[in-house]
Amino acid sequence: MRILIVGTGYVGTTTGLVFCEMGHQVTGLDLDENKIKALQAGKLHFYEPGLDELLSKHVTAQHIEFTKKTKKAVKENDIIFICVGTPQGADGSADLTYVKNVAHSIGKYMNKYKIIVTKSTVPVGTAELVTKWIKEGQEEQVPFDVVSNPEFLREGSALQDALNPDRIVIGSTSETARAIIREMYRGFHCPIVETNPNASEMIKYAANSFLAMKISFINELARLCDGLSININDVSTGIGLDTRIGPQFLRAGMGYGGSCFPKDVNALIQIAKESGQPLSILESVVQVNEEQTIFFIEKIKQTLGGNLLNKKIAVLGLSFKANTDDTRESPSLHLIDRLLAEQVQVRVHDPVVKIAAGPSIVQFQKVEETVAGADALVIGTDWDEYKNLDWVRIKQLMNQPILFDGRNMLDKRKIENLGFHYWGIANH
Template sequence: MNILIIGTGYVGTTTGLIFCEMGHKVTGLDLDDQKIQALKTGKLHFFEPGLEELLTKHIQTHQLTFTKDTETAIKENDQIFICVGTPQGSDGSADLTFVKNVAKSIGQHINKYKVIVTKSTVPVGTAELVTNVIQENQTAPIPFDVVSNPEFLREGSALQDALNPDRIVIGTTSETARTIMRELYKDFHCPIVETHPKASEMIKYAANSFLALKISYINELARVCDNLAINVKDVSNGIGLDHRINPHFLKAGMGYGGSCFPKDVNALIQTAKELGNPLSILEAVVQVNAEQPVYFIEKIKQALGNDLKNKTIAVLGLSFKANTDDIRESPSLVLIDKLLEEQATIKTHDPVVKMGAPHQFPTIEETAAGADALVICTDWDDYKNLDWAGLKSLMNQPYIMDGRNMLDKEKVERLGFRYLGIANY
């Protein structure tokens, strides 16, 4: 099949590369010239393990091309995937400006029957909206179908998730489009959920919101465990072994972040409010998540004498999770802002995220030098096997504040560190 991917960000690039792996010919369309030029040379504008190698491979095989020519790209491809951003609006709802712009362009340039697929995370009813915008901008009544086909990619493991999905959701009322989508995904061995577009759109929001709920639940429970001197890891393990619950997303930490969970939870909350059916559980999820970094800072303050003025805090990890350079809604940034309010001096390190000029990228040793505490905000593997004894010798005070409960508490304490985790006893 000839497939057009509109939007060459994280979702669009990953989706296009997977279709190339399946033997399809893919065109990536974006209006950002800098992105297009970088992709043409095999360079990703974001960090995601394994994708850059795949990008180079399919550019060389000519399975994958990139363009800024909207009209030609729409006319020459039979399946069009909408993979543009849906940023959060001021009221928490999803901003569909980019989706509408794409639909308008499709309507203006469509020349034969096509299947238009919304891969972006969009509110319930967007498939209908896209259909209407395309029809309004057509110069002639050319038939087409709009399908909802949400992505379920985890940043940091997008390639494996895309190659080995646990389910594929196809939302359409058209038998023609359904047949084409089945053919497109015929080589994938997983359950395929075929449903109405509205249900498909809801599935994406409901899934992300439920996972966010699990994270906030275990984080709030960890605060109770802290007061009772209970190791929350034991609690997570004990309840996670129940197959009805499972252990995923039951790891206590500093809260969720990134480009999906915060935005999607807020969008679903806003949709429910507009319908007069408020989702009080999800509203509590958001509140707990906002409080979690603040809770951790209070623990840091207590350990360092309740006064952080002129204390030097080394923050390890800026991305919201390991194996990505995404800092959107990252708990580490919330923590840094709060520490600055306490007049602490901040030093930062991240294996991938680079902020500032190149000469300002410090080594882990430079970051630790003179620090009163090392605060782990991202569970990068790089931090598991550091020369902790060497780092301790560089520090002003030997405190480790483990916001991800990733270190061996007994091991670092044997080295002379004072360790503080989140209900990690």
């Protein structure tokens, strides 16, 4: 099949390359010339393990092409995926401006029956809006169907998630469109959920919101366990072994971040308010997440004598999770902002992410340089390389061996046996 991917960001590029792996011919369309030039040269403009090799493979084999020519791309492809951004608006709702612009362009240039698939995370009712916007853009009536087909990719493991999905959701009122999309996914071996577009759109929001709820639940429980001197890791293990609960997303930390959870939870809350059925549980999820960084920094202040003025604190990790360069809503960056407000001299390191330095924040290329002379060390992102550091050497370089594990990723006893004062999140 000939497939057009509109939007060559994280979701669009990954989706397109996976379809290449399944034997389809793919075109990536984007208005950002820098992105297009990089992708044409076989270079990713973001970090995602394993995806760069796949890009090079399919660009070389000419299974995928990238273009800025909207008219030609729309006319030449039969299935069009909308993978553009839906950023959070001021009120927490999803901004559909990019989706609307794409829909108008599709309507303007479509020359025969097309299936338009919304892969972007969008509010309930967007499929109806896309249908309306395409019709507005049409100069003459051409038949088409709109399908909701949400993505469930995790940054850092997106390629494996896309190649081996837990499920595929197809939301459409057209049996013709459903049959074609089923055929497109024929090489995948997982359950397929067929429903209407509204339910499909809700499934995406509900899934991310539920996972965010698990994270906030374990983080709030960790605060209680910290006061009761209970190891939250033992509690997580104990409840996670219940198959009705499962162990995923039950590791206490500094809160959730990234491009999906914060935005999607807020959007669903806004949808609920507009519908007159507020979701109080999700409102609490957001509150707990916002308070988690405050809880963490208060522990730092207590340990360092209550005043952080001019203290030197090293922060390892800037991305919101390991194996990605995405810093959107990163708990580590939220922590750094609070440290800077306390007039801390912040020293940072990340294997991938680069940030602009300032008068009170300096980034180093090596961990050893980052921790040199530090009064305390914070692990903000769970990169594997931090787990395997030479901690004896790290201790020697620091002004005082105080370590705050914001990801509960280190072996507490091992670190303490080396002479560190270790504090994890209810990691007793």
